[in-house]
Amino acid sequence: MNNKVERSHYHLMLLPGILLLLIFSIYPMFGVILAFKQFNPVAGIWGSPWIGFEHFRSVFNNPLSFQVVYNTLFIATAKIIANNVASLVFALLLNEVRIRWFKRTVQTVVYLPYFLSWVILAGMFKDMFSNEGLINKTLGLMGVDAITFLGSNAWFPAILVGTDTWKDFGFGAIIYLAALTNINPNLYEASAIDGANRWQNLKYITLPSLTTTIILLATLSMQGVLNAGFEQVLNMYNVVVYESGDIIDTYVYRLGLSQAQYEIATAIGLFKSVVSFILIGVSSYLAYRFANYRIF
Amino acid sequence: MIQNKTLSSKMADIAILLILALLALGSVTPIINTLAVSLSDSSKAAAGIVSFWPIGFTLDSYANILSDQKFFDAAWVSVKRVVLGVIVSLSVITLMAFPLSREVRQFPLRNVYMWFCIFTMMFHGGLIPTFLTIRDLGLIDSIWALVLPGAASVFNVVLMVNFFRNLPKEMDESASIDGAGPWYKLFVIYLPLSVPILATIVLFTMVGHWNSFFDGLIYMNKEENYPLQTYVQQLVVQIDPTKEYREEDIELLRSVSQRTVNAAKIFVTLLPIMLVYPFLQRYFMTGIMLGSVKE
Numbered sequence: 001m002n003n004k005v006e007r008s009h010y011h012l013m014l015l016p017g018i019l020l021l022l023i024f025s026i027y028p029m030f031g032v033i034l035a036f037k038q039f040n041p042v043a044g045i046w047g048s049p050w051i052g053f054e055h056f057r058s059v060f061n062n063p064l065s066f067q068v069v070y071n072t073l074f075i076a077t078a079k080i081i082a083n084n085v086a087s088l089v090f091a092l093l094l095n096e097v098r099i100r101w102f103k104r105t106v107q108t109v110v111y112l113p114y115f116l117s118w119v120i121l122a123g124m125f126k127d128m129f130s131n132e133g134l135i136n137k138t139l140g141l142m143g144v145d146a147i148t149f150l151g152s153n154a155w156f157p158a159i160l161v162g163t164d165t166w167k168d169f170g171f172g173a174i175i176y177l178a179a180l181t182n183i184n185p186n187l188y189e190a191s192a193i194d195g196a197n198r199w200q201n202l203k204y205i206t207l208p209s210l211t212t213t214i215i216l217l218a219t220l221s222m223q224g225v226l227n228a229g230f231e232q233v234l235n236m237y238n239v240v241v242y243e244s245g246d247i248i249d250t251y252v253y254r255l256g257l258s259q260a261q262y263e264i265a266t267a268i269g270l271f272k273s274v275v276s277f278i279l280i281g282v283s284s285y286l287a288y289r290f291a292n293y294r295i296f
Numbered sequence: 297m298i299q300n301k302t303l304s305s306k307m308a309d310i311a312i313l314l315i316l317a318l319l320a321l322g323s324v325t326p327i328i329n330t331l332a333v334s335l336s337d338s339s340k341a342a343a344g345i346v347s348f349w350p351i352g353f354t355l356d357s358y359a360n361i362l363s364d365q366k367f368f369d370a371a372w373v374s375v376k377r378v379v380l381g382v383i384v385s386l387s388v389i390t391l392m393a394f395p396l397s398r399e400v401r402q403f404p405l406r407n408v409y410m411w412f413c414i415f416t417m418m419f420h421g422g423l424i425p426t427f428l429t430i431r432d433l434g435l436i437d438s439i440w441a442l443v444l445p446g447a448a449s450v451f452n453v454v455l456m457v458n459f460f461r462n463l464p465k466e467m468d469e470s471a472s473i474d475g476a477g478p479w480y481k482l483f484v485i486y487l488p489l490s491v492p493i494l495a496t497i498v499l500f501t502m503v504g505h506w507n508s509f510f511d512g513l514i515y516m517n518k519e520e521n522y523p524l525q526t527y528v529q530q531l532v533v534q535i536d537p538t539k540e541y542r543e544e545d546i547e548l549l550r551s552v553s554q555r556t557v558n559a560a561k562i563f564v565t566l567l568p569i570m571l572v573y574p575f576l577q578r579y580f581m582t583g584i585m586l587g588s589v590k591e
Binding site for chain 1: 302305308309312313315316317319320322323324325326327329330333342343344345347387388389391392394395396398402403404405409412413416418419420421422423424425426427428429430432433444445446447448450453477478479482503506507508509510514525526528529531532533555558559562565566569570573574576577
């Protein structure tokens, strides 16, 4: 088969996927011009009149926007730190276990929450954190009065970070565990001859060997700093904790689809997409520079 | 690793095992609690005395689900979307991955296509433009609104491209010498060797479709078109703790059958995941290693 014919078959194979991406990813990108228009449902996005940066002006003049951006950055940063630290510590602990079946069982059980949806988990947590729930009843046994966890601006962000870490730390540990198995065992044999104890092994061999992986995951997690967990927040929050829990994505959802303020929501969404795009570029470049990471 | 069996080292071992056992227990606590509540007598569940073991064991709440037509409608929508979703996604992804796994010399436009795909992964139109697109296409209340938008998952394409590229080059060359064309190569030579990556993608796609609720919420106007997670989400939103302070809602929230029935519905919804999970676990390590990083 000659090359030309072969190549036309490659294009043919790519056709369905490229069409889907054109329709559902590329076409909506042009829809962001809505952020610069006065939307008229009859005329549609393309026929509506231009209005310039008016919507951006009203977004930036609204103090609520800053609260929402602050919440997003705060919650996302706390999640990134908590998740990475918990994953690393868990991987290091698991790595010390020599009993095969125990290790296996712990891994299986701990990975499970990663595969459950936030709908399901929010249903469970709302029940557990309620006044008659498991947590308050347990605290009650210790003489603590019931706390309205999910109705308190002081508790809510902490609960978001805690439950998110609870869900993902096991799965996040997989990459650290893989990096741990790649450490050359000779290093530990040599250190045993030198009389090193466990603590010294950890400090002088294990952690230095993991540095690249830690840097890689840290730089890559930068790109998620505007994603504080839409599904989790949407399913767990309520009017009382909007002040501490409303993030960019939930704000866009409420403004856009619940209150039909399409243009404002699109303007905020566009702002988020552009910043995210830059963050993905920068973090991928850094990951490539410092850890030689490439997606393909 | 060589271990010195000093006393302090043994104590450390025991401490580590204990911590890990507690973490494992913590990971399943909400699930066990939900199961226990769903199997308990509703007045006991309301009093909040159920923790890990059902009190006043009864299957009433599960019997209650059997009479809930909406629950079955939603479950049926979910089953349909999982089946359609897996078929469509797997076909599209495989067909995209093969040409993209070629060398530039075999397929000069390969990098152009690849960057196009990566770009769609990095930049989004956002919620509103995407919603308007789906609406303008007339997909509201259609199962295809749940299946098509995410079907060409670039993340999964990249996973499969990396897998194909790691297969021996000699095999591809000898097939070319024997006169095999692209379709023959893909279906007869590559796919039979790709079971691990196919299984990873099938399972990720299944779990993804089963778990998503948001597209159901925004693209389905009629409740009977809601997938199961969207149906459950509507229940979850109703168990809003702030409502406990409104006089008129107290009765509803104290109406205990609600709590045990909701727990039962939540448990039934997570059950399929628990069932595929053991199979999933065998494969996802491979998938993650190939992709290096989770989303």
